Amino acid sequence: MFFKPSESKDTRSVNIAYFCTFVYWSGFLLLNSFLELFGNAIDIKSIVLLLSGLAVFFASELFAKYLLDKEHKKVHIE
Numbered sequence: 001m002f003f004k005p006s007e008s009k010d011t012r013s014v015n016i017a018y019f020c021t022f023v024y025w026s027g028f029l030l031l032n033s034f035l036e037l038f039g040n041a042i043d044i045k046s047i048v049l050l051l052s053g054l055a056v057f058f059a060s061e062l063f064a065k066y067l068l069d070k071e072h073k074k075v076h077i078e
């Protein structure tokens with residue numbers, strides 16, 4: 001309602017970034033749950049975990065955009 005949908009959004013790279021962030025968070029939480037069983041849980045604040053996931057999202061989106069753009073240019077050159 002307040003925001004217009006972005007016309008230049010690259011949905012493929014955003015979906016890759018969603019997947020990378022999901023894998024990062026789920027892997028971290030799975031590792032932490034296993035460590036909790038043995039009494040060695042990772043002491044991390046929730047905000048740090050959320051912000052690191054956000055950094056993973058933006059980094060993987062930029063990397064995916066770069067690779068997809070490079071692949072797109074390579075296909076059109078040949």
